[in-house]
Amino acid sequence: MGATIHDVAARAGVSVATASRSLSGKRGVRPENHERVLAAARELNYEPNAVAAALRSRTTHTIGMVVPRISNPFFATMVEAIEQQLQEGQRSLLLGTSHYDPDVELRQIQALLDRRVDALITIPCHRERSASATQLASTRVPTVQLDLRLEGNVSGWVGVDNDAGIVQVIEHVLAGGARSLAFVGASPSDSSSQERLDSYRRAATRLDGPHGPVLLGDFTIEWGQEAATRLLDGDDLPDAIVCGNDTIALGVLRALTRRGVRVPDDVQVTGFDDIAYAELAEPPLTTIRQPQRHMAAEVVRMLTDQLSGATESTRRVAVVPELIVRASTASE
Amino acid sequence: MGATIHDVAARAGVSVATASRSLSGKRGVRPENHERVLAAARELNYEPNAVAAALRSRTTHTIGMVVPRISNPFFATMVEAIEQQLQEGQRSLLLGTSHYDPDVELRQIQALLDRRVDALITIPCHRERSASATQLASTRVPTVQLDLRLEGNVSGWVGVDNDAGIVQVIEHVLAGGARSLAFVGASPSDSSSQERLDSYRRAATRLDGPHGPVLLGDFTIEWGQEAATRLLDGDDLPDAIVCGNDTIALGVLRALTRRGVRVPDDVQVTGFDDIAYAELAEPPLTTIRQPQRHMAAEVVRMLTDQLSGATESTRRVAVVPELIVRASTASE
DNA sequence: CAGCTGACGGAAATCGATTACCGTGATGCA
DNA sequence: TGCATCACGGTAATCGATTTCCGTCAGCTG
Structure with missing residues (x-):
């Protein structure tokens, strides 16, 4: 059914290596060949297989996130803001919920790691019993925890001041x-x-x-x-x-x-x-x-910093929230 | 760093084929060998690479979902209910948002298809302009739309009556x-x-x-x-x-x-x-x-039916909602 | 003109699993 | 006993990309 990069290369009259380089723009390809590859891809309606790319390149362009629940508006807003940030960086969000159960949380994190997410964001569900799961995660991939701060963790943290x-x-x-x-x-x-x-x-x-x-x-x-x-x-x-x-x-x-x-x-x-x-x-x-959007931006910045191999990046950020004055307090 | 199935097989003194069969339980493996494989996996702290498995088996155990936004409580509850349903079936949820923009929606669907999700759930963001994207999706994978009903679509639909x-x-x-x-x-x-x-x-x-x-x-x-x-x-x-x-x-x-x-x-x-x-x-x-949980269950049932190759499954389900009586109406 | 460099193309290895295919020994049955 | 069947193990192909490694050729230098 679907055309592979071999088909594209064949139609363009070049090797798969050239086709790959042309499509991902990694290394110089002569403009003439570049055009032919692009044309072939378009004609064949080529849809790159991200799974194959991920296997070889060891990068899934996918971030995992585990939250206690989504129906809580605060968490929902965080998820939304983070998803939007990731969208801009061409990454996707693999989402899991723990329902406030540390055992489920651990299983979800494990599942995300098996799927080889590039990084992990968690909103821990328990002050003590979430620590081991986060610990596990942070030895494998860049990890940031949101909101809840855990004792003695080695991952990044973003929360509200x-x-x-x-x-x-x-x-x-x-x-x-x-x-x-x-x-x-x-x-x-x-x-x-x-x-x-x-x-x-x-x-x-x-x-x-x-x-x-x-x-x-x-x-x-x-x-x-x-x-x-x-x-x-x-x-x-x-x-x-x-x-x-x-x-x-x-x-x-x-x-x-x-x-x-x-x-x-x-x-x-x-x-x-x-x-x-x-x-x-x-x-x-x-x-x-x-300041959810601000926090989301901070989380994603922290992760992309680490993914692009920054030597030493910020580990903890407490965002200052905003006072919203309405009618339940005296106006002056 | 990580141990592969080759390492596990070597340590257990069997071939990779036997190790694979043992771990996924697909075909008969003698109890003795089964034990040795499990022991080896445990000792090596083996973490299966779901990306490699997905490439070969053409199954990611991942469902894609695109919603207009997550901060809307109705959508948030739907996402949560669906995620929970999927968890029970050992599947994960790859989530995207369209922000009510059909162009974004299309890009998100395309990204999910490139990642080879096994199926797709959408809450279309526009009565007319979402049709082509859903159409595209449904030619590739089993697709269900939620809530909004589109004209002349070929995918499944679940909504409220x-x-x-x-x-x-x-x-x-x-x-x-x-x-x-x-x-x-x-x-x-x-x-x-x-x-x-x-x-x-x-x-x-x-x-x-x-x-x-x-x-x-x-x-x-x-x-x-x-x-x-x-x-x-x-x-x-x-x-x-x-x-x-x-x-x-x-x-x-x-x-x-x-x-x-x-x-x-x-x-x-x-x-x-x-x-x-x-x-x-x-x-x-x-x-x-x-009836969000009910609808979620219906969506997941519809998809798993199709994924397990049901010849002809239900295409449209309108779930009857429940009247909640509170003090704003007369009690009798 | 010899030699060096840089740009680019291609063949083939590679990522790590699943699975098609074949072989072997044990068992059942007539 | 002879033969079909079954249960299970192993070898190697395979999924579809990326990436390494090497070769070629053009252009430049002294």
Whole structure:
């Protein structure tokens, strides 16, 4: 069925070597022969077999990526941004999901390595139990981990500067007139929640003296509602509630508005991540936008650097996120 | 660096043929030799080269998929469900995005074909201009299109039964006491909006006599708000507003509650798709859930049927979606 | 004019598996 | 016993490109 490079070479009256060189433009080929090869390829409707090329050249032009899941909008956006970056470099994306199971994650990584991907991007699914899989990967191909930071790894890392984000939020609500704060977050089961909590404690203390109450639960609407209810039932409501992510903040907002508390007049509320619904909430939520495109560009840059054999490239990049001001905080 | 099957065969004291057969379990190998091969592979830390296997066997165990974008939650869920299905069959997913550009879509499909994917799944990005690319694909490998239906194509198709969904919604609000209806949808630029509109007209007429007003705009919150405002300013408000999708319904809900109209007491509101935020709206939105996992299973079944050489397999499947009843409609 | 260099073409090796084909010894059956 | 069949092993071809290695020829130099 399909024409091979032999057919093309025969039709052009040259050797396969010349045909190959002509089509990939690796070495000089006389313009006359070049034309004939191109013409022959077109006439035969030649479709190069990337599998054969990959076997010989030991390069698949394919990047593997393993994420916990795709239906999470944050991950989906990361995948999309990375795929687009790769497209520009004529590479393809081989995608796997771990469903937050480290064993599945390991199997997926192994499958991608068997397929000889040129490099690997992972969003690890577990702080400790993902380490060995990433370790394995990084001995085989250039590897970058996204978002979650693992202990003692040897691969590259790109993530968000949680500290910078929290600091921006706090400075913003203080500028809006807040004198007392509270933090509603998640128990530090991963590096992000840990960092956001630490940053809050540090920044609140530095900027505001002793920081207010810290309530820790999980990243759900329900927890946000419950935490807000606790604050409402407590002694005195803080001027601003800083939340560990947007989902929590939506729950907080809902509990407050149901109890007739005005946002931002009585209490300012902030989130983190800028998920799609942040903009649709009532009132729209001030939050920190994850710089996904920026992170994707950084990841791909890091990998292509390594693939083109850079001697020593950057190993860790924390991208500074952006404050998105909406109606849930005071405007000045 | 890596051990090849030759090394494994040598260490096990057998030929490469026996090693290959033993590892892939294709043909009988004496248990004794089988053990020795497995032991040798383990000792050498043998990692099979899937690229070489693919070249010879003409099978990559890889499925290509091209979607308009991944950050759209509906597409993300489809990709996730399909990836999971493929995982079970030991296949991998090579993913490309078209960003709603038919030229990009064509390039992506071509790239996937060059990589010799075993089959192709597309969510076409344009009703007319995607046809040629899909056509091309389906002459090369088994192909299934999802969601959008193209004219006169020769590949398989899996989608949602929009008609069944709309009928369920209408029967539900009528059962809840509605005597008059309105439809807020999008101009029929794709087959889904067309079908939903047609179904509404048919079903409303059949079930309710002459149907109420039909307002067409686009799939946005803003349009939902505007349409609701128009209805509010009109002569008399219908008992139920059927929306073409959830986004529109959210806009409708917002406009109604801002004007003090009670949902569902004064007006019932329904959506379509069951996006994540439907559950979080005030009140939570009654809607039609896209049966994504079911559709994914259907797609993969269709492809594996064809790959295992079924003589004649199903070509078109419309999956019936599920009605999700929440507080935006009357409970009885 | 001898010798060197550089540009280019071609033959053949190569990547690492699968598989077609053949050979051999054991077994079943009449 | 004679012969067909079966189970299994090995040799070598094969998939379709890239790449190494070498040869040729033109042009340039001194």
